[in-house]
Each structure stands twice: as structure tokens, then as C-alpha cells.
Amino acid sequence: MSTIKLTVNGKAVSVEVEDRTLLVHLLRETLNLTGTHVGCDTSQCGACVVHIDGQAVKSCTVLAGQAAGANVTTIEGISKGDELHPMQAAFRDNHGLQCGYCTPGMIMSSIDIVNRHGGKLDEETVRHELEGNICRCTGYHNIVKSVLDAAGRMKVAQAAE
Secondary structure (H helix, E strand, O other): OEEEEEEEOOEEEEEEEOOOOEHHHHHHHHOOOOOOOOOOOOOOOOOOEEEEOOEEEEHHHOEHHHHOOOEEEOHHHOOEOOEOOHHHHHHHHOOOOOOOOOHHHHHHHHHHHHHHHOOOOOHHHHHHHHHHOOOOOOOOHHHHHHHHHHHHHHHHHHHHO
């Protein structure tokens, strides 16, 4: 057992976990942040994507101890109160989801994509970047549309800050 100290969604957390505990299980089972999903247990689907120190990471591939001292952001931590993050709003407005199971991971990956590429995004780039996220319900058309829409929204939101 180890005591892990990290910041999750802006809040300091100190928890005791078994050394073999994966970050996804710490988030879901210990911290009750169930928006981060377990889809495949093999890092193939991307349903478990969170941000660690601002970068998208599949939390099923990270031991909780590896995140010690880090700043972890989950899908629950990206909105500002009742105001959706621009990526969440774009997914809603462009019907970028169906069953919703992959959506948290898609959104977290997509925010990272926009942050890394900024305004230099096109459909081909988005499709390539989302290859590590699997959606079993859609043809990805509305997901790509959502990401491209959100890129503009995020640029506006950043300019307003």
C-alpha cells in the first residue's frame, strides 16, 4: 500500500492504494469519478482518457503511483459550473455522440488535439489523431464535425480570458 498525493480536477487528494492500482480504478472506485470509463482494459479504445499535467493519457495504462504529484483532469473537471466546456457543447450541438460510452474519452482526447494543433486542424488531421479512440456507434462524421467546431469555440473562449 502506498499513499498517493495528487490534484484531481483542481482539488488536492491524498489516498492510500495498492501499488498495482491503475489510475482509472483510483478515479472510478476510490474517488467516484465515474465519467472516466473502462472500455477494453488493453488501451485500445480510449474510453479512459484523462489529462495528466495537461496531456491526454489513457488512464488504464498508468499506475496510480505514477500520477503522484500530478494534476489530473477528468471529464467531470472541464466544465465551469453549469457552463459546458466548448468541446462538450460542440459534441452536444453537432450530435457527436450516440450511446455516450466513448464520449468522455473522445472529448478529453479532442481537447488535447485542439490544444496541440490550435487552428491548424482539418478533417484528415482530426480523424488521424482520434485513431486511438473507438466509437462503436457512429461513423465518426459528427465527432469530427464536433471537434472542428469546438476548435473555433475554444479559440474564442481563450481570447476572452
